[in-house]
Amino acid sequence: MQYPASSSTPAPPLSLSSKARRTKEQPISFLINAAMANPSLVNLAAGLVDPLTLPVEETRKITETILSDTVRGRAAMQYDTTLGLAELRKHALKHLESLEGQPANAMGLTPADIVITTGSQQALYLVGETLVDPGDIVIAANPSYFVFTGTLSSFGAQVMTVPMDEHGMDVDAVERLLTRLDAEGKLPKVRVIYCTSYYQNPTGLTLALDRRPKLLELAKRFSRTHRILILEDAAYRELRYDGPALPSIKSFDSDNKYTVLASTFSKPFAPGIKTGYTAMPPDLMHEVLQQKGNHDFGSAALSQHVALEAMRSGAYAAQVERLRDSYRKKRDILLAALEKYMPKRDDVTWTHPDGGFYFWITLPEHVNTSRGAMFDKAVEHGVLYVPGEYCFQPDESGFIPTNHIRLSFGQVAPDQIERGIERLAAVVSGQLGRGTGEAPARKAQHGRVARATS
Amino acid sequence: MQYPASSSTPAPPLSLSSKARRTKEQPISFLINAAMANPSLVNLAAGLVDPLTLPVEETRKITETILSDTVRGRAAMQYDTTLGLAELRKHALKHLESLEGQPANAMGLTPADIVITTGSQQALYLVGETLVDPGDIVIAANPSYFVFTGTLSSFGAQVMTVPMDEHGMDVDAVERLLTRLDAEGKLPKVRVIYCTSYYQNPTGLTLALDRRPKLLELAKRFSRTHRILILEDAAYRELRYDGPALPSIKSFDSDNKYTVLASTFSKPFAPGIKTGYTAMPPDLMHEVLQQKGNHDFGSAALSQHVALEAMRSGAYAAQVERLRDSYRKKRDILLAALEKYMPKRDDVTWTHPDGGFYFWITLPEHVNTSRGAMFDKAVEHGVLYVPGEYCFQPDESGFIPTNHIRLSFGQVAPDQIERGIERLAAVVSGQLGRGTGEAPARKAQHGRVARATS
Numbered sequence: 001m002q003y004p005a006s007s008s009t010p011a012p013p014l015s016l017s018s019k020a021r022r023t024k025e026q027p028i029s030f031l032i033n034a035a036m037a038n039p040s041l042v043n044l045a046a047g048l049v050d051p052l053t054l055p056v057e058e059t060r061k062i063t064e065t066i067l068s069d070t071v072r073g074r075a076a077m078q079y080d081t082t083l084g085l086a087e088l089r090k091h092a093l094k095h096l097e098s099l100e101g102q103p104a105n106a107m108g109l110t111p112a113d114i115v116i117t118t119g120s121q122q123a124l125y126l127v128g129e130t131l132v133d134p135g136d137i138v139i140a141a142n143p144s145y146f147v148f149t150g151t152l153s154s155f156g157a158q159v160m161t162v163p164m165d166e167h168g169m170d171v172d173a174v175e176r177l178l179t180r181l182d183a184e185g186k187l188p189k190v191r192v193i194y195c196t197s198y199y200q201n202p203t204g205l206t207l208a209l210d211r212r213p214k215l216l217e218l219a220k221r222f223s224r225t226h227r228i229l230i231l232e233d234a235a236y237r238e239l240r241y242d243g244p245a246l247p248s249i250k251s252f253d254s255d256n257k258y259t260v261l262a263s264t265f266s267k268p269f270a271p272g273i274k275t276g277y278t279a280m281p282p283d284l285m286h287e288v289l290q291q292k293g294n295h296d297f298g299s300a301a302l303s304q305h306v307a308l309e310a311m312r313s314g315a316y317a318a319q320v321e322r323l324r325d326s327y328r329k330k331r332d333i334l335l336a337a338l339e340k341y342m343p344k345r346d347d348v349t350w351t352h353p354d355g356g357f358y359f360w361i362t363l364p365e366h367v368n369t370s371r372g373a374m375f376d377k378a379v380e381h382g383v384l385y386v387p388g389e390y391c392f393q394p395d396e397s398g399f400i401p402t403n404h405i406r407l408s409f410g411q412v413a414p415d416q417i418e419r420g421i422e423r424l425a426a427v428v429s430g431q432l433g434r435g436t437g438e439a440p441a442r443k444a445q446h447g448r449v450a451r452a453t454s
Numbered sequence: 455m456q457y458p459a460s461s462s463t464p465a466p467p468l469s470l471s472s473k474a475r476r477t478k479e480q481p482i483s484f485l486i487n488a489a490m491a492n493p494s495l496v497n498l499a500a501g502l503v504d505p506l507t508l509p510v511e512e513t514r515k516i517t518e519t520i521l522s523d524t525v526r527g528r529a530a531m532q533y534d535t536t537l538g539l540a541e542l543r544k545h546a547l548k549h550l551e552s553l554e555g556q557p558a559n560a561m562g563l564t565p566a567d568i569v570i571t572t573g574s575q576q577a578l579y580l581v582g583e584t585l586v587d588p589g590d591i592v593i594a595a596n597p598s599y600f601v602f603t604g605t606l607s608s609f610g611a612q613v614m615t616v617p618m619d620e621h622g623m624d625v626d627a628v629e630r631l632l633t634r635l636d637a638e639g640k641l642p643k644v645r646v647i648y649c650t651s652y653y654q655n656p657t658g659l660t661l662a663l664d665r666r667p668k669l670l671e672l673a674k675r676f677s678r679t680h681r682i683l684i685l686e687d688a689a690y691r692e693l694r695y696d697g698p699a700l701p702s703i704k705s706f707d708s709d710n711k712y713t714v715l716a717s718t719f720s721k722p723f724a725p726g727i728k729t730g731y732t733a734m735p736p737d738l739m740h741e742v743l744q745q746k747g748n749h750d751f752g753s754a755a756l757s758q759h760v761a762l763e764a765m766r767s768g769a770y771a772a773q774v775e776r777l778r779d780s781y782r783k784k785r786d787i788l789l790a791a792l793e794k795y796m797p798k799r800d801d802v803t804w805t806h807p808d809g810g811f812y813f814w815i816t817l818p819e820h821v822n823t824s825r826g827a828m829f830d831k832a833v834e835h836g837v838l839y840v841p842g843e844y845c846f847q848p849d850e851s852g853f854i855p856t857n858h859i860r861l862s863f864g865q866v867a868p869d870q871i872e873r874g875i876e877r878l879a880a881v882v883s884g885q886l887g888r889g890t891g892e893a894p895a896r897k898a899q900h901g902r903v904a905r906a907t908s
Contacts, residue, residue: 011711014737015645015680017609020584023744026751032535048533056527059756063517073510077726079502081486118572118750125749130474151748155471191469226469257465272531274754283468290477294605295579295749296572297480300728300757302513 018134023154026147027390030371034379042420045384047201047357048271048411053326055270058315059306065313066305076305082293084116084277085304091311092116092277096263099237100251108256113279115288118299120235120264120276124148126295127231127260127280130287131191132157139177140194141169143360143391143404145201145233148194158189161393166351168207169195171214178222192231193219197249199236199356202391202406206246206354213252220258229284230259236356238268238320241328243354250279257281265307268320273303327357330409330417334359337418341425343432357410360388363403367431370402374431383423472588477608480601481844484825488833496874499838501655501811502725502865507780509724512769513760519767520759530759536747538570538731539758545765546570546731550717553691554705562710567733569742572753574689574718574730578602580749581685581714581734584741585645586611593631594648595623597814597845597858599655599687602648612643615847620805622661623649625668632676646685647673651703653690653810656845656860660700660808667706674712683738684713690810692722692774695782697808704733711735719761722774727757781811784863784871788813791872795879797886811864814842817857821885824856828885837877 031045067073075085083089089111093104104110117123128148132138134156140149142161152159160181162173174193181187195215197207207215219228232249250261256279264276280288292298310316331353338350338359347364368374369387378385388404405424409417485499521527529539537543543565547558558564571577582602586592588610594603596615606613614635616627628647635641649669651661661669673682686703704715710733718730734742746752764770785807792804792813801818822828823841832839842858859878863871 011674011709011735012677012679012681014683014735014741015585015642016741017583017585017587017590019587020741020745023741023748025744026747051528051532054528054531056521056524056531059531060518060521060527063521064514067510067514067517070510073514074505074508075726077508077510077513077724078505079725118754121748122750129471131469131471133471133473136471147748147751154745154748188469220465223466225466227466229468255465270531270756271533272529272755272759274750274752274756281465287468287470287474287477290479291474291608293480294477294575294601294608296576296728297601298728300572300754301726302724302728302760303754303756305726306756 019154022156024150026150028386031384031386034384038379040382041379042383042416042423043412044407044409044420044424045386046411047408049267050326050330050411052413053323054272055315055319058310058319059270062306062309062313062315066309072305076302078301080298080301080304082289082298083112084114084298085301085308086111088116088304088308089114089277091308092263093279095311096279099245100247102247102251106254107251108254109279113256113282113285114277115280115285115292116299116304117276117278117292118296119266119274120233120262120278121147122295122299123260123262123276123278124231124233125151126288126291127192127284128152128155128157129291130284131229135189136191137181137186137189138192138194139174139190140393141196141200142393143202143388144194144393145196146390148233149393152194157191159393164203164205166205167211168197168200168205169211169215171211171218174215175218178218182222187222188225190222190228192229194231194233195249196233196235198234198246199239199353199358201236201356202358202386202388203360204351204353204356204358205360206243207249209246212247212249216249216252216258223258227258232259232261234261234263235267237263239323239327239357240355241324241331260284265310265316268323269307269310269316273306275299275303275307327409330412330414333414333417334407334409334421337421341422343425343429345432348428348432357408359407359409361405361407363405363428364432365401365403367428368402369405374427377427377430378424381423381427383420383427385424473608476610478604480604482840485838485840489838492833494836495833496837496870496877497866498861498863498874498878499840500865501862503721504780504784504865506867507777508726509769509773512764512773513724516760516763516767516769520763526759530756532755534752534755534758536743536752537566538568538752539755539762540565542570542758542762543568543731545762546717547733549765550733553699554701556701556705560708561705562708563733567710567736567739568731569734569739569746570753570758571730571732571746572750573720573725573728574687574716574732575601576749576753577714577716577730577732578685578687579605580742580745581646581683581738582606582609582611583745584738585683589643590645591635591640591643592646592648593628593644594847595650595654596847597656597842598648598847599650600844602687603847606648611645613847618654618657618659620659621665622651622654622659623665623669625665625672628669629672632672636676641676642679644676644682646683648685648687649703650687650689652688652700653693653807653812655690655810656812656840656842657814658805658807658810658812659814660697661703663698663700666701666703670703670706670712677712681712686713686715688715688717689721691717693777693781693811694809695778695785714738719764719770722777723761723764723770727760729753729757729761781863784866784868787868787871788861788863788875791875795876797879797883799886802882802886811862813861813863815859815861817859817882818886819855819857821882822856823859828881831881831884832878835877835881837874837881839878
């Protein structure tokens with residue numbers, strides 16, 4: 001069955017678009033490969049959700065309800081519109097009202113301002129595609145969600161960053177950056193401020209309440225000849241384990257003019273339906289829909305009907321409660337394990353996430369968590385994490401910190417967490433040189449002084 | 455609940471990306487509005503599928519099977535990979551082998567060469583995005599599927615066209631065009647030849663068997679410094695009512711180097727799962743996956759599991775047979791109605807599609823089927839069609855023919871078809887000036903002499 005002669009014909013190379021040439025391989029590929037090569041690894045890297053809490057039986061009932069009804073079943077099997085199923089958009093907006101604790105019209109929103117997408121990732125993509133040209137500036141926290149900063153780079157964006165602290169993105173630093181860009185005449189290039197406002201991937205940090213209206217005020221104040229939009233990524237919002245239910249940045253934007261709020265049913269219900277909902281200003285919506293029309297003229301109707309019936313029947317609300325209980329326990333196990341096993345030193349710290357999936361560990365600067373260094377040791381010891389470097393944009397001297405770790409407790413089973421952290425702690429201890437005394441020497445040796453001078 | 459003060463604050467305009475500025479509104483919006491404004495219209499415009507033949511009960515059984523099984527259910531509710539569900543890719547390739555009548559390795563294909571997308575539309579988008587920069591040339595038939603030519607324009611492509619005849623895209627004209635572009639030094643700009651090879655939207659025409667290897671040979675011959683790829687759109691392939699089951703252009707590409715074959719489960723099974731599968735060369739796949747990773751890191755798993763179970767259980771094959779029988783009848787009713795009601799004149803002709811959803815009617819050049827002209831009369835008479843002009847690229851003098859009609863029998867009920875054609879025929883007769891005698895005068899009056907001089 002082989003046709004050997006034909007394979008001897010060489011073909012000239014592809015000629016790729018400039019966008020394709022700007023698009024880098026997602027760094028997570030090697031993590032997936034490592035996990036698949038060794039299933040006994042405790043996988044604290046994957047951003048997947050917990051398989052044990054997926055709403056399988058609930059979705060069986062939901063599809064039974066939809067598909068036993070000829071009218072609804074036909075609608076679920078047919079095309080819907082690019083904007084998305086009208087009833088789902090209404091329910092999504094009602095749901096948003098209850099999350100925000102204010103009526104839709106106080107936020108300038110109607111169901112026509114909600115688009116249903118193939119996960120909130122698609123919404124982020126579409127907004128970037130609609131607004132960003134090569135050389136345009138997007139402001140983001142450092143670190144940020146690496147899939148989207150990679151996407152922004154593929155659009156040719158210059159991603160300029162501000163640091164984070166325990167209260168999330170440093171909004172004063174955003175003001176300083178905008179002021180500096182204004183002074184440099186670069187304000188016309190600023191398109192978007194990207195902010196994951198709840199339990200950020202990768203740090204687990206949440207934007208403090210008082211920073212929310214302040215960020216909006218900055219977007220308004222620096223919008224002169226054109227609008228600077230805030231792209232608020234709320235993917236983990238409903239997975240809240242502690243702390244107050246904060247209103248979104250969007251909720252302060254009473255005219256629906258300056259913010260895009262990207263939300264999803266994937267994380268709080270099930271990724272398998274890959275259905276997100278995003279609220280945005282009407283003039284942006286008009287443009288985003290032209291793009292989405294060309295992408296797919298609307299996401300899968302079946303998934304949208306499942307999301308709608310989940311909301312209508314109460315299965316969605318019940319699932320969110322179940323996930324919060326389940327993930328809260330795993331968060332607590334992970335936190336206790338860190339406290340139990342990790343070296344007790346001032347220069348080994350971690351975040352305390354109130355929700356979402358992620359812990360962010362900061363090690364002394366001389367410790368290199370990357371591949372070819374500590375990451376490989378961790379794999380040898382049977383534990384997988386995401387090296388923090390992938391979550392950073394380089395600073396102006398090109399420096400990227402390599403002393404961080406992202407841990408995810410989304411997918412891992414509760415009884416695996418303690419074992420995983422025990423292994424990780426052993427690897428970290430080994431890297432610390434069995435004591436603080438060696439740290440300065442290693443620091444110089446690893447060249448991490450770059451940061452101190454930058 | 456109104457906050458009147460805030461709405462008085464004007465916001466500066468959005469600054470759109472160059473891509474957004476190149477993206478035009480899809481012309482079908484007004485058709486959807488017209489159909490919604492008057493549900494009594496016979497809608498021969500919509501490209502939807504027949505609601506009565508959707509596999510609602512079959513899909514109920516399929517979801518029951520998947521979601522009653524905890525392991526499969528969890529997989530269907532979780533993330534899958536960007537490439538798509540491995541078992542579905544295997545089944546899609548097996549299915550392709552049976553459609554082509556040859557083994558996968560004779561086409562240089564493995565399951566890793568198949569990507570699952572959110573409908574085949576997304577595959578077309580991704581391939582365009584990966585290959586086309588502003589100013590690049592894409593060769594297409596005139597007329598072509600307008601959603602994709604619009605997409606290509608949004609990438610900044612220069613869509614250069616060749617005519618069609620009863621055997622589909624004029625491949626000799628492709629050769630002449632490539633030869634001319636070569637002489638003009640423009641060959642390095644040619645990226646893609648786009649061809650809907652089965653029952654084309656909008657004409658219903660199929661690329662003749664002998665033209666298939668010939669088109670491939672042209673792509674190879676004119677690929678000098680870079681590869682010119684054939685993007686073969688086979689969305690309607692399985693909806694075959696008459697005529698032979700032709701092998702794809704792809705099937706002649708034994709090395710899997712020059713062709714992309716975009717296929718879908720939407721048309722032959724159900725649009726509601728919005729699941730397509732596309733075979734492409736490995737080096738292109740690598741690049742397309744980087745883009746898709748940024749779009750959505752994989753289409754909805756639930757839909758993919760439904761498609762897989764439909765193939766495994768035989769429900770897919772049974773549904774294709776049912777659709778072929780059902781649509782064949784509607785095609786025959788439409789054809790008989792055209793023969794019965796339409797004016798019998800040499801200058802009023804229509805295609806005889808062997809599959810798919812579309813008839814293409816050609817009227818005398820003086821008849822203008824556009825909005826503001828015959829289209830409005832048709833709406834008054836209670837029938838909706840797509841004015842042919844939207845399916846054309848302008849020729850080098852900027853001329854676009856306005857004397858064509860696209861009819862779709864996808865969605866319309868069988869008993870509506872005859873009524874719709876009777877109404878349409880009455881409108882056409884009115885436009886013909888109640889006799890051939892008036893035609894020349896009207897021709898000049900309508901300014902359609904533009905074509906004769908171009």
